[in-house]
Amino acid sequence: MSISTSLSRSSEHKTGPAEFGEEPVFALPHSDAEYQQLAEQLRAKGYTHLPLYRETLADLDTPVSTYLKLAAQPYTYLFESVQGGDKWGRYSIIGLPCERVYRVEQNTLSCEFAGHEVERREVDDPLDTVRDLQAAYRVARVDGAPDMLGGLVGYFGYDIVGHIEPRLKQSANQDTLGTPDIMLMVSRDVLVFDNLSGRIFMVTLADLSQPDAYQQAQTHLDRCVANLASSFAAPRAEHLAPPVQEEHYDVHFAQSDFEAAVERCRGYIRDGDIMQVVLSQRLSVPYAGRSFDVYRALRTINPSPYMYFMDMGGFEIVGSSPEILVRLANDTVTVRPIAGTRRRGATKELDQQLEADLLSDEKELAEHLMLIDLGRNDVGRIAQTGSVQLTEKMLVEHYSHVMHIVSNVDGKLKPGYDAIDVLKATFPAGTVSGAPKIRAMEIIHELEPIKRGIYSGAVGYLGWHGNMDTAIAIRTAVIKDGVLTIQAGAGIVADSVPRNEWEETLNKARAMVTAVKMANTGLGFNNTSNS
Secondary structure, X not given: OOHHHHOOEOOOOOOOOEEEOOEEEXXXXXXXXXXXXXXXXXXXXXXXEEEEEEEXXXXXXXXXXXXXXXXXXXXXXXXXXXXXXXXXXXXXXXEOOOOEEEEEEOOEEEEEEOOEEEEEEEOOOHHHHHHHHHHOOOEOEEOOXXXXXXXXXXXXXXXXXXHHOHHHOOOOOEOOOOOOOEEEEEEOEEEEEEOOOOEEEEEEEEEOOOOOHHHHHHHHHHHHHHHHHXXXXXXXXXXXOOXXXXXXXXXXXXXXXXXXXXXXXXXXXXXXXXXXXXXXXXEEEEOOOOHHHHHHHHHHHOOOOEEEEEEXXXXXXXXXXXXXXXXXXXXXXXXXXXXXXXEOOOOHHHHHHHHHHHHOOHHHHHHHHHHHHXXXXXXXXXXXXXXXXXXXXXXXXXXXXXXEEEEEEXXXXXXXXXXXXXXXXHOOOHHHOEEOHHHHHHHHHHHOXXXXXXXXXXXXXXXXXXXXXXXXXXXXXXXXXXXXXXEEEEEEOOOOOHHHHHHHHHHHHHHHHHHHHHHOEOOOHHHOOOO
C-alpha cells in the first residue's frame, strides 16, 4: 500500500548486526546451525519470529499470474499500486494463505485457525485488542529483506466509529451486508514482487519457539520456487449470459429519499451544525462471475495508488482507491486529503484548461482547505508539538480518468503512541464523513438507512515493526453470497443540488460498474458499451 515508497529494502550491508533505527539488523542465516545459534540470541532479546527469505528471477511472470499460481484461495491478498495514473509502483505484495484470522463483530472477538474457530470472547475495546495482537509478534529485522514482511492484513469497517467516539455507540442502522466490523488475517508468508527488476522475494516468518522452524521454512520456500517455475494455464475469461448491465443494479436508498436527505443536510448546514457531510448510497447486483476477474478489469480501467484484491474466506474485496487514510512509517504520520475533481482532457491543452478551472473553483478550494484543517487537527492529536507540517498544498494529481486536488500533512508521532492510537485519531477520513467530523457522523447515522460496513473504512495492514499503511475503502466492491455490492458518496454543502448529488454517487460508482461488466464479457475492451 503506497507500495512504491514503503517497501524499500532493509540494510544493504551483509554483515551484522547493524543498527536500523533503534532495532538491530541481523544477517540472514544460511544453515540450520547458523539459524539455531541466532534463534537463541533472539529469544533472549524477546523476539518471537525471524524472517527467512529467498530471492529469484521472475521476469516471465506478473503479479496477477503469480497470485493465480501461488495464492488463489481463501485468506490471501494482492496489493498493487499505480502512481500518478500511469506509473506502476515498484513493488506488488502477494499474501499466501493465512492460517490464523481474527474477526470482530461489535464487542465479540473470534479467532479461526486452520479453518476452525479456536477462540471467542467479549472485549471492552476491540481496537485495543488489535493492538495486543500486533504487539504479540516481535519480528527481528534481517539484512537485505524487504520491509514488508506481512502483518495483520485486512480492513476496519466504518462502523467501528462506535468504539472510537462514545456518542456514536447507539447507532442501530440495519446491517444488510453481514461482514465483520473488523477482519484481519495474520500474514506470515508473503511474496514481494519487484516490478522493476523482475525479481520476487519469498518471505516466511520462522517461529523462534519451534526447533524445526528453519527446516519448515526452507521446505516452504522450496515449494514456492517450484510452484513459480511450473507451467500455468490462465483461466479463460467468462461470458455471463446475460451480462451485468448498469440498469440491473438495485439501489438501497431510493432517489426521492436520498434527495430528501440532502435537503435535511442542507438544513443542518444552514443551522450551523456542520459545514459538510458525506451522504452515501449502496448499489447491488447478483453476480456469478469470478471476483478476481473484476479486479483484473478494475486495475486496467481505473489504476490507482491503492489497488487490492482480498479473499476473506466467505467474501472478497476488490478495490482501486485513490486516497490514503493514514500511514505510519518511521514514526512519521501521514494523511493526504483529496478533494476537488475534474475529468481528464482529451488533449494536453484541454487537460491544462481543466486543471486551471479546478484550481480557480472557489467552492472546490474552500472544501479542500476545510479538509486540510481537519487533517492537521487529526494528526495533531497524536503528533509531537510543533511537528505537524503541510508538506504539499493543493497539488493537482492526474489519474487515468480524472484529476484531483491533493495535499499532504505529516507529523512526528508522540513517544509512547502507536499505530492504533494513530488509527483512532484519524478514523474515518473527513473526505468520507464531513466536518466537524463527529456531528457529521451523527447525521450519517440518522439519515443513511443501512450500516456502511467496509465502505469508507480502512483497507491495508498493520506491520510487524509497528508501521501501518491504510487506504480509504472507496471505489471498492464486496462480493458475498452471489451478490456484488458497491457504495459511493457525495459531499453535501450549503449550495448542493439534491439531484446533482444523487448523480455524483452514480458517477463515482461507474468505474466499478464498468469493471464488473468488462469482467463478465470476456475482459475485452470493446465489450463494455451499453449497446
